[in-house]
Amino acid sequence: MKQLFTCLFICICLSLQAQLKSPADFLPSYGKQVTYHYQVENYFSYLVQNSGYIQHKPYGQTNEERGLNAYYISTPENLKDIENIRQNNLYNIGMGPKPAVAIDKAIVWLSFNVHGNEPAGTESAMNVAYELINPANTATKEWLQNTIVILDPCVNPDGFSHYGNWLRSISGKEPHTGTTDREHMEPWPGGRENHYAYDLNRDWAWQVQTETQQRMALYNEWMPMVHVDVHEMGFNEPYFFPPPAEPMHDYITPAQKDFYSVIGEMTAKKFDANGWSYFTREVYDLFYPSYGDTYPSFNGAVGMTYEQGGIGAGRAVQMRNGTTLTLQDRINHHTTAVLTAVETASWQKDKLVKNFRAYFKDSRENPKGTYRTYIVKNNGKTEELAKLLTRNKIQYAFADETKKLSGYHYQSDKDKDFVLEPNDLIISINQPKALLTQVLFEPQQHLSDSLSYDITAWALPHAYGIDSYALKKEISVKTKTEVTYKGKFEYDRVYAYYIPWNGRASAKILAQLHKNKIKVRSARKAALYRGIKVSPGDLVVLKGDNSQLTEFKQAMTVLLESKRDYEVIESGFAINGSDLGGESYPLLEEPKVLLVAGKDVNSTDFGQAWFYMDEIIDYPVSIVDLQNFAGVKLADFNTLLIPDGWYSLSEPEKVRIDTFITNGGKVIAMGGALNLFDDRPGYSLTKYATDAARNTAKDKEEAEELNARYYNYESFLRRGISSVVTGAIIENTIDTTHPLNYGLGNTYFSLKISDARYQLLKGAVNTAYIPAGYKSFGFIGSSLKKTFANTVTFAVEQKGQGQIIYMVDNPLFRGFWENGNLLFSNALFLVN
Known part of the structure; x- marks a missing residue:
């Protein structure tokens, strides 16, 4: 009888498993309409409740309070031992303690929908999960015997919801396959990016955004061997899967390249059998380290991008070849490709495990780069760099002694003697994350092909603007942990209270002081008080300026709690330099900020400014869409932020801005916004210093067009890149006496991402410009490179009682250029 009940119980369980609903059975419009995010969560909850092959791992929350979720998928036996499997993987690459039981499994991480308006990712994630745990699919059960799948169905829930809610709201009963219908015309800013309009697919290494920070914490707890990043591209394109295109970074290993070839062959067979179009080895390279394919690759995994045509497709669209591409088609393609990746990883499990461990062993014992130790001098920005290293699980220490050393100096681009001092940051590559460390710190990256998809230079010492050195050997010094x-x-x-101006923490403190109506002064010259050396830009809060505070000391102690390097000044009498009551300490005006948004504005550049105000300095900002700009009372503000964009303002709107500046307002114009002032009466901004220079440039352009008549078709693209910069680091000479440059150092290295260039301004202060014979890192087209010499990068022009700050380059680019964050803080707070 007991055996009979056992058999019946097993039969009931199997019956329940066999009845597991597919997404099409569970969701009423699956494959025909974008699924609401809450429905996606409901479906995965249903799978977890009805299958022993899947476990839920919540790992965080978005800015809009949507859940961030991962799901562990494997056999029930493997899931029971999930912690031992995870620890065993970390132990064998030197990143964790020895587990109770050593269990080797292939670990595959699948990421979907990092771009919210690429919905076939999340739609296919549901189908992939179902097929992996579907009782009727015996093949996937075999794969899961030796494989752990970590599936993140929606990396960017806010963006996915923005897009899906919009598409749902404008959809008619039937899909419109013609591109003139509004379902193929997503409005600004679109759902591609997250809440702050950040592109999360460029944020893997920098971890500026909360979604990335929380996801990477879980990623580093697992360190997968394979990572699949699922995307969509323009809807007319065939499917892309690996092998990737050149340039591939020199540090991509032969073992990783071998897997790309294997996965390409396996996936091609599946697509061939279905008659689906695809391509490999084109467009999608492996160079910039902060993508969902490169970052995992520099962490030992086989990182891969999968791209399905679909952006702008809505529910269905007619392609150039006359066929109709449906949402269901896109789901089918992704499902097949991603399942093939899991199948290949399972089949290659032993080789994957072996190569993954060898990757970490070889990167420590046989490092690829030139340098073995990196030293970053201590200043206010060093603390932020240490936070970035911590997020990436890169080990470091702080010097606890003084020692004379010699090494490559980033800022001068040559070898120099220097003194290591207590609190300097030391990063050795003798650690598990050796290769990632080298990728982020090597001064120059080798490009095998100039046709790169993204920026080609990113060395952290330049991004953070800190004196740094690279040494070819390890050093032995006494260290400390903080x-x-x-x-x-x-x-x-x-x-008075003295607050050094040396990083984002200083800007955030100043923001809080302004919000609490506390009057602050900024030093314009160096001075010395008892034991305190004041530098230009440093902040001073005088008790005499703030008589409204009955408990001055108590209030300041609370506000400055997070800024540990502040000091109390007993007397305003200077030992050397100006007294605190002198003209070298002007009062700072409290910014009242208006930020422009809307369809003519570059959404990501707008988002970077918005994020800076909201999250980096926590300071109030009013945002207005351009369509409503005419109705705004500009007199209520004293600072106008105009991000990069493609502006077509009417003449009366431009005159309103002119009047705002003349009456004492400050405009910070970035990138394409400079076109609003280029060659306009009353402004000095111009691309050509003289009419003769303008005519010479025109003659040269016409001569090049004539020469181009003889170029063959294939050479056009290659010749075109001689006038292109996708992202290079360029040396700038700066005016260290100007408030826009306080705290930046003696030289500013800017990240140049466009070919925009303007002559040095007449009648204005050229606060940063590219000198003749400038140093650069990364790719700049040969014909473009020489034209950058003696062009302005940042300038300040006085107009009436106000001023305009011209920013040819975006100092807030992707939020990781820390010296740029400080420069923008100077523009906002210190330039009065």
Whole structure:
């Protein structure tokens, strides 16, 4: 009888498993309409409740309070041992303790919908999960015997919801396959990016955004061997899967390249059998380190991008070849490709495990780069760099002694002697993340092909603007785990508070002081007080300026709690330099900020400015769409931020901005916004210093067009890149006496991502310009490179009682250019 009940129980369980619903059975419009995000979560909850092959792992929340979720998929036996499997993987690459039981499995991470308006990713994620755990699919059950699948169905829930909610709201009963219908015309800013209009697919290494920070914490707890990043591209394109295109970074290993070839062959067979079009080895390279394919690759995995045509397709669209591409087609293609990746990883399990461990062993014992140790001098920005290293699980320490050393100096681009001092940051490549460390710190990256998809230089010492050195050997010095601060100077009375201006923490403190209506002064010249050396830009809060605070000392102690290097000044009398009551300490005006948004504005550049205001400095900003700009009372503001864009303002709107500046307003114009002022009466901004220079440029352009008549078809693209820069680091000479440059150092290295160039301005302050014979890192087209010399990067022009700050380059680019964050803080707060 007991055996009978056992058999019946097993039969009931099998019956329930066999009845597991597919997405098409569970969701009423699956494959015909984009699924609401809550429905996606409901479906995965249903799978978890009805199958022993899947476990839920929530890992965070978005800015709009949507859940971030991953799902572990494998056999019930493997899921029972999931923690031992995870620990065993980390232990064998030197990143964790020894597990209780050593269990080797292939670990495959699948990421869907990092771009919200590429919905076939999340739609196919549901189908992939179903097929992996579907009781009727015996093949996937075999794969899962030796494989752990970590599936993230929606990396960007906010963007996915923005797009899906919009498409749902404008959809008629039947899909419109013609491209003139509004379902193929997504409005600004679109759902591609997250809440702050950041492209999360460019954020893997920098981890600026909360979604990335939370996801990468889980990623580093697992360190998968294979990572599949599922995307969509323009709807007329065939499917892309690996092998990737050149340039491939030199640090991509032969073992990784072998897997790309295997996966390409396996996937091609499946697509051939279905008659589906595809391509490999074109467009999608492996160079810039912050993508969903490159970042995993620099962490030992086989990182892969999968691209399905679909952006702008809505529910269905007619392609150039006359066929109709449906949402269901896109789901089918992704499902087949992604399942093939899991199948290949399972089949190659032993080789994957072996190669993955060898990757970490070889990167430590036989490092690829030139340098073995990186030293970053201590200043206010070093703390932010240490946070970035921590997020990436890159090990570091701080010097606890003084020592004379010699090494490559990033800022001068040559070898120099220097002194290692206590609190300097030391990063050795003798650690598990050796190769990633080298990728992020090597001064120059080798390009095998100039046709790169993204920026080609990113060395962190230049991004953070900190004096740094690279050494070809390891060093032996006494170290400590954190920066230590000298004790505060003893004082009998409080005359003022001194706050160094040395990084984003200073800007955030200043923002809080302004929000609390506390008056602040900024030093314009160096001075010395008892034990305190004041540099230009440093902040001073005088008790005498803030008589409204009955408990001045108590209020300031609370506000400055997070800024450990502040000091109390007892007397305003300077030992050397100006007294605190002198003209070298002007009061700072409280910014009242208006940020322009809307369809003519570059959404990502707008998002970077918005994120800076909201999250980096936590300061209020009003945002207005351009269509409503005419109705805004500009007199209520004193600062106008105009991000990069393609502006077509009417003359009366331009005159309103002119009047705003003349009456004492400050405009910060970035990138394409400079076209609003280029060659306009009353402004000095111009691309050509003289009419003769303009005519010479025109003659040269006409001569090149004449020569182009003899080019063959194939050479056009290659010749075109001689006038292109996709992202290179360029040396700038800066005016260190100007408030726009306080705290930046003696030289500013800017990230140049466009060919825009303007002559040095007449009658204005050229605060940063590219000198003749400038140093650069990364690719710049040969004909373009020489034209950058003696062109302006940042400038400040006085107009009436106000001023305009011209930013040819975007200092807030992707949020990771930390010296750019400080420069923007200077523009907002210190340029009065």
